[in-house]
Amino acid sequence: MIVADASAPRELKTVHVAADFVVVGGGLSGTCAAIAAARAGLKVALVQDRPVLGGNASSEVRLWILGATSHGGNNNRWAREGGIINELLLENQFRNPGGNPVIFDSLVQDWVGREKNLTVLVNTQVFHAVTEANRVREIHAFNSQNSTMYRLTGDFFADSSGDGILVHLSGAAYRMGAEKAEEFDEPMAPGDNYGELLGHSMYFYTKDVGHPVDYVAPDFALKDVPALIPRYRRFRTTEQGCSLWWIEWGGRLDTIHQSEEIKSELQKIVYGVWNYIKNSGAFPDAANLTLEWVGTIPGKRESRRAEGDYILRQRDIVEQVEHDDDVCHGGWSIDLHPADGVYGDADGCNQYHAKGIYGIPFRSMYSRNIDNLFTNGRLLSASHVAFGSTRVMATSSTVGQAIGTAAALCVKNHCRPRDLLKAEFMAAFKRMLSAAGHYVPHYDALADGNLAREADISVSSTLSLSGLAHDGGWKRLAVSYAQMLPGRTDRDNVIHVPVRADAATTLAVELRVAERPENHTPEVRLTAIDLPLVAGEQTVAVPLPRLERQQYLFVSFGENPAVEVGLSTEQVTGLLAVKKGGLDKVSTTARQEAPDGLGVHSFDFWVPERRPNGRNIAFAADAPVHVFSADNLVGGPLRPIAAPNAWVADRADAAPTVELGFAKPIKAARLSLYLDCDYDHPLESVQYRHNDRVMPLLVHGLDVLANGRSIAAIADNRSPVITVDLPEDEEISSLTLRLANAQGHPVALLGIRIE
Numbered sequence: 001m002i003v004a005d006a007s008a009p010r011e012l013k014t015v016h017v018a019a020d021f022v023v024v025g026g027g028l029s030g031t032c033a034a035i036a037a038a039r040a041g042l043k044v045a046l047v048q049d050r051p052v053l054g055g056n057a058s059s060e061v062r063l064w065i066l067g068a069t070s071h072g073g074n075n076n077r078w079a080r081e082g083g084i085i086n087e088l089l090l091e092n093q094f095r096n097p098g099g100n101p102v103i104f105d106s107l108v109q110d111w112v113g114r115e116k117n118l119t120v121l122v123n124t125q126v127f128h129a130v131t132e133a134n135r136v137r138e139i140h141a142f143n144s145q146n147s148t149m150y151r152l153t154g155d156f157f158a159d160s161s162g163d164g165i166l167v168h169l170s171g172a173a174y175r176m177g178a179e180k181a182e183e184f185d186e187p188m189a190p191g192d193n194y195g196e197l198l199g200h201s202m203y204f205y206t207k208d209v210g211h212p213v214d215y216v217a218p219d220f221a222l223k224d225v226p227a228l229i230p231r232y233r234r235f236r237t238t239e240q241g242c243s244l245w246w247i248e249w250g251g252r253l254d255t256i257h258q259s260e261e262i263k264s265e266l267q268k269i270v271y272g273v274w275n276y277i278k279n280s281g282a283f284p285d286a287a288n289l290t291l292e293w294v295g296t297i298p299g300k301r302e303s304r305r306a307e308g309d310y311i312l313r314q315r316d317i318v319e320q321v322e323h324d325d326d327v328c329h330g331g332w333s334i335d336l337h338p339a340d341g342v343y344g345d346a347d348g349c350n351q352y353h354a355k356g357i358y359g360i361p362f363r364s365m366y367s368r369n370i371d372n373l374f375t376n377g378r379l380l381s382a383s384h385v386a387f388g389s390t391r392v393m394a395t396s397s398t399v400g401q402a403i404g405t406a407a408a409l410c411v412k413n414h415c416r417p418r419d420l421l422k423a424e425f426m427a428a429f430k431r432m433l434s435a436a437g438h439y440v441p442h443y444d445a446l447a448d449g450n451l452a453r454e455a456d457i458s459v460s461s462t463l464s465l466s467g468l469a470h471d472g473g474w475k476r477l478a479v480s481y482a483q484m485l486p487g488r489t490d491r492d493n494v495i496h497v498p499v500r501a502d503a504a505t506t507l508a509v510e511l512r513v514a515e516r517p518e519n520h521t522p523e524v525r526l527t528a529i530d531l532p533l534v535a536g537e538q539t540v541a542v543p544l545p546r547l548e549r550q551q552y553l554f555v556s557f558g559e560n561p562a563v564e565v566g567l568s569t570e571q572v573t574g575l576l577a578v579k580k581g582g583l584d585k586v587s588t589t590a591r592q593e594a595p596d597g598l599g600v601h602s603f604d605f606w607v608p609e610r611r612p613n614g615r616n617i618a619f620a621a622d623a624p625v626h627v628f629s630a631d632n633l634v635g636g637p638l639r640p641i642a643a644p645n646a647w648v649a650d651r652a653d654a655a656p657t658v659e660l661g662f663a664k665p666i667k668a669a670r671l672s673l674y675l676d677c678d679y680d681h682p683l684e685s686v687q688y689r690h691n692d693r694v695m696p697l698l699v700h701g702l703d704v705l706a707n708g709r710s711i712a713a714i715a716d717n718r719s720p721v722i723t724v725d726l727p728e729d730e731e732i733s734s735l736t737l738r739l740a741n742a743q744g745h746p747v748a749l750l751g752i753r754i755e
Contacts, residue, residue, distance in 0.1 A: 012142075014149040017119060019045040021407045022139065022154040024126050027055025028065065028393050029377035029400035030160025031108060032084045036404025036436070038115035042411055044404075045152055046118060047141055049125040050297075053108045055162065055377075057393055057685055059101040061299040062203050062242050064684040065089065067394025068331025071682050073583030073607055074353045076331040077484070077520040077552075077576060078640045078679040083438035085397035086720050087111070089683040094693050094718050099686040124150060126161070129169035135372045136170050156407045156417075158374040160400060163256050164304035167379060172367040173307040176256075178384035184313040186385045187599035188334060188352070195339020196384065199250035200259070200298035202266035204241030204274070207292040215278040215291065222272025225280075229269075230345050235277060237286045241294075242687055246348030247273065248301075251339025255303045263298050269342060270294055300378075301337070301391065308381030309418055310363035317358045317389050318600050320516070322442055325421055326359025327433060328398040329441045334388045334600070352600040353592055356519035359441040360390065362429070365403050366417035372410075374403040374417060398438060405432050435753055437638065437674060437721040442518075445638045451668050451754040453634045455660035455735075461650035463628045463746055465572060470498045470618035472567035477507075479590075480580035481565060482556035482606060483617040484520070486626040486643045487513070487547035495542050495555070495619040498566030501533040508558030509542055517551035517642040521603050533563065544625070551642045554606070555617070556580070566618040571696050573628070573676045573748040574644025577616045578606040608680060611691040628748070633658070638674045638750045646676060649739075649747040656747035658737040665731035666754070670723055673737070674751040675699045677720040694718045697748050701740035706732050716742075726754075 019042075023034045026048025034046040046053075056063045068079035080086065088111060096103040112120050121143065128140040138153040159166035167174050178196035181189035190196065226232045231246065241247075247269055250262035274291050277283045315321060317334060333351035338344045364381035367373040375381065377396045390396070406420055409429055413419070420429055427448060434445035446453070475481055485495075499507065509529050512522035531540045542555060557565050559580070567577075581590040582605045594600040608614050628648035636645045649656035676697040683690065694700065695718075704712040704724050712724040726732065735754075739747045 012147060012149045014151060017045050017150055017152045019043045019119070019152065019154045020411050021156045021158070022152050023047065023158045023160055024139065024166045025160030025162060025377065026050065026053040026122065027160060027162060027377055028057055028085065029396035030158065031112060032397045032400035033158050033160060033376060033404035034118055035084050035111060035115055036401045037407045038117040040405060040408030040432070042117060042408050044118045045154070046112065046120045047124050047126060047152065048120070048122045051123050052105045053112065053122070054105060056299045057104065059105050060297055061295055062101045062686055063299050064686050064688065065393045066332065066682060066684060067392050068329060068357050069680070069682040070332055071583055071684070072610065072680070073605070074331065074333065075355060075519070075521040075606060076357050079331050079357050080679045080681065080683065081394045081398045081439065082638070082720070083398060083401045083433070083436055085394050086437065086677065089685060090677055090695065090718055090720060092685050093683055093690055097689060097693050099684070099688050101686045104685050121150060126165050129166055131170045131370065134370055136166070136370060139166065155411055156372045156374065158376060158403055158407070159306070159379055160377045162300055162303065162378045164306060164379050166373070167304060167306050167367070167375060170370050170373060172370045172373055174304045175307060176304050184311070184383050186314040186383060187597055188314055188336065188385045190336060194336070195251045197251045197255055197339055198301035198337045199248040199339065199341045200255065200262045200266060200300050201245050201248045202263070202270050202295045202298045203244070204270050204291060204295065205293040206241060206289045208288050209290050210288060212287045213290040215275065217275035218271055220268050220271070221275050222268045225272055225276040229342050231342070231348065232276070235273065237277060237283050237289060240687060241270070247342050248337060248348065249341040249343065251337065251341055255300065259298070266298055302378065302387065304379060305387055306375035306379045306381050307368050308364045308366055308375065309368050310361055310381060312360065312364050312380070312382040312386040312390065314383065314385045314599055317386055318354050320354060320356055320358045323359055323361035325362040325426060326441050327362050327402045327430060328360040328395070329357045329439060330360055330390050330395045331357040332389045332392045332395060334385060336385070336388045352594065352598070355514070355521040355523070355601060355603060356516065357441065360399065362402065362406065362420065365399055365406070371416045374407065376400050376403050401436070401438055402433060405429065434638070435672060435755065439637070439639065444636060446634050446636065446751045446753060449755055450634060451666050452660060452752045454666065455662055457630050457633060458659045459630045459647060459649070460655060460657040461653040462630060463648040463650050464624040465626045465628070466624045467620035468568035468570045468616050468618050470566040470568060472569040472615045472618065474500055474564035475567050476564045477557055477560045480556050480559045481617070482554045482578050482580070483619070484552045484554055484576045484578060485544070486574060487551055487553040488544070488625065489547050489550060491623065492546050493544040493625060494622045495544060495625070496539050497542060497617060497619045498537065498539055499533065500537045500564040501535055502562040503535050505533050505560060505562050507531045507533055507540065507560055507563050510556040510558065511545060512554040512556055513547065513551055517549050520552060522554040522606060523603050567615040568618040569615060571745050573646045573648050573697055574640035575616055576608050576680060577614065578608050580604055580606055583607055633749060633752045639679045646748050646750050651746050653747070656739045658739070658749070660735040662733050665733040667728060667731055668726050668754045669728055670725055670755060671704065671735065672753040673699065673702070673722045673749060675720055675722065676748045676750055696743050697741070697745050699739050699747060699749065700742040703738040705736040706730070707734055
């Protein structure tokens with residue numbers, strides 16, 4: 001028993017947490033930063049002011065995770081983010097195929113719980129920082145649940161808090177609101193009529209309970225929704241409230257200090273909207289629906305943005321400017337919202353896409369005036385316009401992984417973040433990120449520090465792709481449909497494609513490529529041919545030109561509702577079919593038409609259909625369209641870009657095997673295999689149901705032999721990277737990899753690293 005006699009005022013219990021790296025903010029960006037640093041050997045503290053991790057992706061807000069893929073509705077093929085966020089999305093798809101945000105909470109908790117070097121403090125709010133000589137020395141935080149004060153000290157800190165509490169308290173430079181167009185030559189910079197800040201949104205879930213349910217609205221609910229919300233006609237009972245991101249408000253207010261006022265107004269709106277749906281009589285199909293959940297905190301979009309040594313801007317995104325210190329990539333549209341939100345007459349957003357992904361430089365990931373402070377998530381150093389693209393969670397997560405890795409390098413080398421811009425440090429930085437499965441643009445992920453490049457590599461077979469079987473039915477050409485094929489630079493070729501016509505007609509075929517070899521916007525037409533068809537089934541010959549450089553060739557069959565093209569069920573690494581047209585959730589038209597003077601491009605969208613609907617076009621080629629050489633195992637990027645960049649075993653290979661022989665035996669710590677986890681699939685974390693629980697082309701089984709002795713046997717793999725510890729006390733003269741795909745597809749590997 002404890003008896004506390006009367007006394008002088010007491011102090012709270014205080015706990016000192018000493019770490020190498022302290023991360024403030026447990027959204028996905030901060031969580032990925034903390035995990036990356038812990039994996040690199042740092043002692044890490046992660047401080048989160050909410051009871052769960054995940055931020056806007058958590059069960060408290062319930063927004064899906066997206067990034068460069070943009071729901072698959074732009075031209076950024078194979079653009080899903082790699083690294084830790086990719087691990088989470090793939091595991092979520094297996095554990096949580098129904099897209100339950102509560103289950104996603106538990107997955108994130110699992111991931112941080114695996115890291116012995118990581119201390120997680122939830123329900124803990126930072127309120128004070130001690131800064132000396134341009135360095136954060138310590139921060140103070142309070143946990144209301146255990147009534148404990150925390151004093152956290154560290155060599156390096158990261159502000160991942162979204163609203164920038166540590167940026168503000170430490171004296172770091174930051175911005176809030178939109179820049180004028182002339183500051184960074186940004187034609188998209190908004191005027192006063194559009195507003196300078198993006199607002200908050202509050203989401204809700206509904207449920208069909210199988211019988212009529214009455215609804216009595218609270219007194220505070222918004223009245224007369226049709227009069228006050230100009231977009232009221234867009235309400236549909238078939239769409240969950242988490243899809244109604246445009247129930248947004250607060251862009252005219254201080255989105256930090258007036259956040260509670262914004263929340264109260266959003267609650268009025270949500271309950272008023274539900275009252276309108278249930279009781280207006282305009283939605284008879286809502287009779288059996290009940291309001292299952294309403295968020296208690298709003299999802300925030302914009303507040304403070306830190307200033308780094310570089311401020312990302314519109315041109316970097318639209319023109320895909322390359323920076324020597326690019327360590328992450330983005331690809332979401334420049335997505336700006338009117339500040340008046342749901343009460344305004346304007347559309348809910350104004351989205352303009354680039355023709356491909358863009359790089360994010362490391363100089364935008366640390367404070368320009370606080371020497372040991374990293375900034376990530378919504379605090380990335382970007383203009384208001386560029387922030388419209390970088391703010392989404394999957395992109396922010398990769399920035400988190402980058403700064404967690406950078407913190408480890410800074411501790412190891414006793415240097416400041418900006419010192420990593422030196423060539424020798426930047427090379428090590430990019431190598432560490434790539435080794436972890438993170439994508440670094442314009443970087444050979446396997447060239448540096450990879451002992452596998454010293455091996456004599458032999459494989460049991462190699463796929464020389466000469467066709468895809470016509471076993472997948474027919475696709476009517478209601479819109480243009482194209483097969484993406486890796487182009488050949490050494491010869492012309494011809495493919496023969498099955499088609500079926502309702503009557504005699506002409507089929508227009510075009511051969512297209514992108515202006516930039518790394519892009520997948522086919523704005524350049526190489527040739528166009530008209531093929532006469534007779535009624536019934538037949539095969540057409542399509543000549544493929546020799547290309548001047550390695551890149552994808554789009555073989556496009558033009559819109560003709562009287563014609564069907566043959567499809568294949570075969571799935572092969574780096575092959576996709578795409579249709580001409582937009583996606584409702586991303587763009588409402590098949591073409592982005594850029595207004596004059598806005599500084600963005602006009603182009604067509606070519607997007608894939610999701611499995612099980614999306615299928616390749618069947619064909620037979622006079623010569624192989626691509627050889628999936630074993631040379632790809634030790635060079636190039638770890639995903640398809642201008643080519644598949646993969647070794648693939650022949651379809652008939654019953655025991656796919658890779659042998660690595662070393663003329664001079666090596667000593668190494670680990671073997672890493674990089675797998676085809678379908679980087680084109682957005683894998684939204686919640687609300688969506690996806691076709692595959694495990695990605696079809698993933699290596700699911702692996703046996704590893706070192707010097708003829710088994711050292712690892714892995715079954716039921718669903719991770720994008722398989723890492724095997726090697727016997728460090730033993731010289732290795734040979735490694736044997738026996739691989740299996742449990743779903744019957746050809747075995748594929750994107751790369752091998754030994755270090």
